[in-house]
Amino acid sequence: MSQYAGFELAGIQRKVRVAFFAEILTEGLDGAIRTMYQLIDRIDRERFEFLFVYGDGPSNIRGFESIKVPTLNLPINAGYSMALPVFAQSRLKETLQHFAPDVVHIATPSLLGSFGLNYAVQNKLPVISIYHTHFLSYIDYYFKHAPFLISSMKQLLAANHKTFYNQCHKVYVPSESIEAELSGIGIAPQRMQLWKRGIDTNLFSPYKKNKNTLQKLTGNSNPCILFASRVVWEKNLETLFEVYEELQNSAEPLNFIIAGDGTALKASKTRMPKAIFTGKINHSQLAVLYASSDVFLFPSVSETYGNVVLEAMASGLPCVIADGGGSKDFINQGVNGFKCQPYNAKEYAGKIRLLLANQAMHAQFIEEGLQYSSNFSWEELAATYFDDVTELAGKNVLTAV
Secondary structure (H helix, E strand, C coil), X not given: CCCCCCEXXXXXXXXXXXXXXXXXXXXXXXXXXXXXXXXXCCCCCCCEEEEEEXXXXXXXXXXEEEEECCEXXXXXCCCCEEECHHHHHHHHHHHHHHHCCCEEEECCCCHHHHHXXXXXXXXXCCEEEECCCCHHHHHHHHCCCCHHHHXXXXXXXXXXXXXHHCCCCEEEECCHHHHHHHXXXXXXXXXXXXXXXXXXXXXXXXXXCCHXXXXXXXXXXXXXXXXXXXXXXXXCHHHHHHXXXXXXXXXXXXXXXXXXXXXXXXXXXXXXXXXXXXXXXXXXXXXXXXXXXXXXXXXXXXXCCCHHHHXXXXXXXXXXXXXXXXXXXXXXXXXXXXXXXXXXXHHHHHHHHHHHHCHHHXXXXXXXXXXXXXXXXXXXXXXXXXXXXXXXXXXXXXXXX
C-alpha cells in the first residue's frame, strides 16, 4: 500500500475525494470507456470517495455519488454524444462545493472536461487525465470532403490540447509514439507519464479456439482474415477495402470477417460484398473469433493505444497492422507481427499471404505475441493510478494546511 494510504492530519484520517469528469460512461461502448471501468471497478471504498460527473451512461456509477448533465448527440458518430455543462452549471457547482474534492480526474478535453479543469484551477486542485482518444488523427477523416480545412483544424486542435494538458498535473499516455507526438505539439514532457493498458488473458486466450464456430459462420474451412473494431471511417476503412480487393485475387480462397458495428457499416457491406459481417458482438464471442482466425488485419492509424491488437496477440492471432498510431508500438517487425505502410494495400495483402504460406513464421508470431501480451496487468496499472491520485491529493492537502 502507498505511503499516502489516507490523510492523517492532526490525528484525523479521511478518504481521498476524487471528482471524475467523463463525457460518456456507457459501459462497454469502446476501449476508452472499458479502460475507465477497469479503474472504477477497482476503487477501494475504504480509501476513496468518488463523484462521477458525465453525460450519457447509467443513472448511477457503482453506487457512488453521480451527476448526469444534458447531452447533444453527435451526427458524425452515431452512439456518441457531447455533454453540455452550461445547462447544469448551478447544480454542478453546488454538488462540487458539497463534495469538496481533493483531486479532479478529467477523461477528455471536451466542454465538460474544460468545465472540470476550470473548476480545478479556480480551487487550486491537482488534475489527472488519461489520454484516451487521439482526436488529432480524426481530422483527416472528418474533413476529407473539405481538405483545405485540415491543416488549420489540426493547428487549432493541437493548440487546444497544448493549453488543456499543460494545466494538468499528470497526463497518462498509452504509448511512446503518442508521447512523442504530444511532446511535438508542445505538451510538457514532465507532465506526461507512460501508462499503457492491461489485458484479460483469461478472456482473450488461444484456448478459446473453436474452428466449428468459424465453419458455421463462414460455411467453409478456408483461412480467415479478421478485422475487429468499430466500423467507422477513422479506422482507415478505405485501405481496408483495398486490401479486401487485393485478396479477392488470392490463389487460395479466403474468408474476410468484419466484427463490429458503426456508421460506415452499410458502405462497408457495399464495398466488400463477399465479406462476412458479424455486427456488434460481445467480448466472449470476439474472443472465439480472435483465437480461431488465421490473421488479424488492422490498418487504423487513429489509435491512441489499439486494444484490439493486444487482444488478438493474447488470443494467439498473428497481426498485420498499420505502422501508425499507438498500436504500432506493439509490433517488433518480423518478430511478433508485421507493420505496413499505412495506406499501402498491396503491402498488407503481401504480408498476409506470406503469413498464410509460411507456417513456421505464423507459429513464431503466435508464440512471440503471447509472450509479449502476457506482460500487461490491469492490477499493476490500477495500483499506479490510485497511488498517484493519493499522492497528488496528499500534496494538495499539505499545501493547503
